[in-house]
Amino acid sequence: xxxxxxxxxxxxxxxxxxxxxxxxxxxxxxxxxxxxxxxxxxxxxxxxxxxxxxxxxxxxxxxxxxxxxxxxxxxxxxxxxxxxxxxxxxxxxxxxxxxxxxxxxxxxxxxxxxxxxxxxxxxxxxxxxxxxxxxxxxxxxxxxxxxxxxxxxxxxxxxxxxxxxxxxxxxxxxxxxxxxxxxxxxxxxxxxxxxxxxxxxxxxxxxxxxxxxxxxxxxxxxxxxxxxxxxxxxxxxxxxxxxxxxxxxxxxxxxxxxxxxxxxxxxxxxxxxxxxxxxxxxxxxxxxxxxxxxxxxxxxxxxxxxxxxxxxxxxxxxxxxxxxxxxxxxxxxxxxxxxxxxxxxxxxxxxxxxxxxxxxxxxxxxxxxxxxxxxxxxxxxxxxxxxxxxxxxxxxxxxxxxxxxxxxxxxxxxxxxxxxxxxxxxxxxxxxxxxxxxxxxxxxxxxxxxxxxxxxxxxxxxxxxxxxxxxxxxxxx
Numbered sequence: 001x002x003x004x005x006x007x008x009x010x011x012x013x014x015x016x017x018x019x020x021x022x023x024x025x026x027x028x029x030x031x032x033x034x035x036x037x038x039x040x041x042x043x044x045x046x047x048x049x050x051x052x053x054x055x056x057x058x059x060x061x062x063x064x065x066x067x068x069x070x071x072x073x074x075x076x077x078x079x080x081x082x083x084x085x086x087x088x089x090x091x092x093x094x095x096x097x098x099x100x101x102x103x104x105x106x107x108x109x110x111x112x113x114x115x116x117x118x119x120x121x122x123x124x125x126x127x128x129x130x131x132x133x134x135x136x137x138x139x140x141x142x143x144x145x146x147x148x149x150x151x152x153x154x155x156x157x158x159x160x161x162x163x164x165x166x167x168x169x170x171x172x173x174x175x176x177x178x179x180x181x182x183x184x185x186x187x188x189x190x191x192x193x194x195x196x197x198x199x200x201x202x203x204x205x206x207x208x209x210x211x212x213x214x215x216x217x218x219x220x221x222x223x224x225x226x227x228x229x230x231x232x233x234x235x236x237x238x239x240x241x242x243x244x245x246x247x248x249x250x251x252x253x254x255x256x257x258x259x260x261x262x263x264x265x266x267x268x269x270x271x272x273x274x275x276x277x278x279x280x281x282x283x284x285x286x287x288x289x290x291x292x293x294x295x296x297x298x299x300x301x302x303x304x305x306x307x308x309x310x311x312x313x314x315x316x317x318x319x320x321x322x323x324x325x326x327x328x329x330x331x332x333x334x335x336x337x338x339x340x341x342x343x344x345x346x347x348x349x350x351x352x353x354x355x356x357x358x359x360x361x362x363x364x365x366x367x368x369x370x371x372x373x374x375x376x377x378x379x380x381x382x383x384x385x386x387x388x389x390x391x392x393x394x395x396x397x398x399x400x401x402x403x404x405x406x407x408x409x410x411x412x413x414x415x416x417x418x419x420x421x422x423x424x425x426x427x428x429x430x431x432x433x434x435x436x437x438x439x440x441x442x443x444x445x446x447x448x449x450x451x452x453x454x455x456x457x458x459x460x461x462x463x464x465x466x467x468x469x470x471x472x473x474x475x476x477x
Contacts, residue, residue: 006064007476008035008115010107010137012100014122014144015041017291018363020049022144022215023122026239028055029465031064033473037116038067039103054244054261054345070103097131104135118475120213123150129208138475140211145362147214147222147238148174148390149383151229154204158193161186165406173228176393177442184386187406191382206234211471216240216362219460220449221369237468238461241366241454243345248451250349251371258349265343272315275337276352279313284352285430286373288317288342289359289413293380295320296412299419300327304336306423311335312431317342348373355430359413360388360400369396370454372447374439376426378402378413395442398429 009030013023027036040046046067050057059065107116118138121128129139143150148171156169165187176182191197206212214222217238226236250258262273276284285307289295295303300320304327307314316338318324324338331338344364347353348371358364360377365387368375375397377388385404391397401423402413416422429435452458 006033006035007117007473008037008111009472009476010037010039010116010119010132012039012119012121012125012128013046013142014124017049017052018361019122019124019144020046021053022240022242022363023120023142024050024053024055025242026142026213026215027065027120028059029239030469030472031059033469034476035063036065037107038065039070039100039107040067041070043067043069052341052343054246054264054343068103068107070099096125097128100128100131101134104131108135118210118472123205126205126208138210139208140213140472141205141209142213142215142239143217144215145383146365146387147217147225149362149386150212150214151225152189152386153192153197154206156186156189156192158197161189161192165190171225173222173225174390175224176390177395178393182390182393184389185404187404188385188389189382190404190406206232209234210475211468212236213468214238214240216242216366218366218450218453219464220453221366221446223460235467235471238464239468240461241370241450242363243367243370243454245455247345247349248370248454250346251447251451258346261346265346268339268341269343269346272337272339272342272347273350275315275333276347276350278334279352281351282354282436283313284350285312285314285355285357285376285427286342286347286353287314287357288344288364289319289378289380290361290364291319292411293359293361294318294412295378297322297327299412299415302415302420303423304328304331306420306427307336308332310424310427310431312427315339315342315347345371354436355398360384360391362387365391366450369443369447370450372440372443374398374430374436374443376401376430378415379404380413381405381407381410394446396439396446398435398439399426401426 011027013020030036038046116137118140119132120140120142123141123143132139167186168183169186170181170183174182212234214236218240219238246257246261314336318338318340328338344367348356348367353373355376356368356373357376360379361384375391377397377400379385379388379400379402388400392399401419403416405414453461456462
């Protein structure tokens with residue numbers, strides 16, 4: 001039986017890279033007080049996420065962060081790209097709870113019957129709560145999207161979305177730059193109508209957990225939302241923003257940090273930075289729809305034609321299953337560089353980037369804010385429409401191109417009929433210096449406050465993490 005000296009906690013992260021990175025952002029701040037065990041489906045994919053996101057691997061070699069496979073027979077150990085398997089193939093089968101139970105039994109044999117007294121678990125896996133409790137553990141949920149979306153899942157019903165899709169809703173505490181509540185439409189919560197949402201949120205999550213960690217939550221940006229929410233007995237903690245320290249210093253202009261970071265990148269990743277190096281300051285449009293979303297072939301060709309016509313240097317991340325050469329046969333790589341994967345933090349910290357055109361996933365939104373890069377968005381589904389509209393109200397985004405498809409779990413954005421002219425108008429705004437400076441000013445103000453939190457200067461995140469550690473320590477000891 002292995003012997004550990006610090007209290008130990010178990011963590012069951014989500015499968016998607018964005019969920020894993022947000023979870024890692026939290027647990028890396030717990031390693032000084034706890035030995036953390038990651039219960040994962042694929043050690044290889046988890047290590048890939050850790051390294052690609054710029055997290056230090058020293059805690060792994062030091063034994064402070066231990067990776068344990070959920071399946072001892074290694075069935076999923078060849079899973080190194082999350083796109084290779086449909087998400088539900090592993091995580092939403094009825095067998096998941098039995099697999100977790102088997103893994104917990106093995107961990108208890110390896111480390112001791114009473115080793116694990118608390119688990120930090122991704123929101124997606126509510127169906128396993130009872131399994132962990134049967135092994136004597138307290139359950140802390142980690143939520144990886146915006147704080148506003150968590151409570152909306154608790155308060156807006158499937159019937160409301162389906163029967164009154166265009167009805168307006170506001171979120172207490174969520175205001176724009178003018179201080180007024182931002183209005184959304186019910187169908188922006190179309191994900192609530194999905195079977196997956198029913199499985200996850202079958203009954204109030206607040207009543208089923210011992211604590212809620214907002215893994216990407218940042219008090220200067222979202223603290224007012226928590227303050228305005230109904231008071232609950234279950235404690236909550238803001239662990240964001242999500243980013244490594246080198247990124248924050250690079251954004252602040254530390255060129256030595258950027259140069260050192262470049263040495264750590266793969267040749268594929270360096271290609272993106274070399275492209276940015278070849279263009280003037282604040283000139284490049286960066287386009288990326290996250291790890292699991294992509295533009296259709298027609299949309300790709302329209303975007304390429306538009307930026308080419310407007311002479312806009314563009315770095316385009318193609319996560320489509322279609323080959324880049326087939327999508328962009330006439331692209332000039334010196335002006336329109338296509339990559340399969342870009343080191344997003346390195347890109348956003350680069351002085352050549354003018355605007356980030358993303359799907360408005362919460363990770364991309366907060367990374368753009370932290371880097372003070374104005375946004376343009378093409379939300380695909382769910383909370384992305386809420387994120388996109390809020391950023392416009394805050395004055396950090398030029399607008400959104402896509403329209404709500406009114407279906408859940410879409411893979412590509414839905415463009416309006418006049419998408420080509422709308423995109424051209426939006427890009428002309430991006431490259432209008434006066435309009436860009438206005439968006440840049442708002443982005444600098446918000447991003448500056450967020451960076452102070454991330455660097456621990458204002459103390460808010462440190463207090464939240466310290467409170468989380470105290471609660472976990474009481475359970476473990």
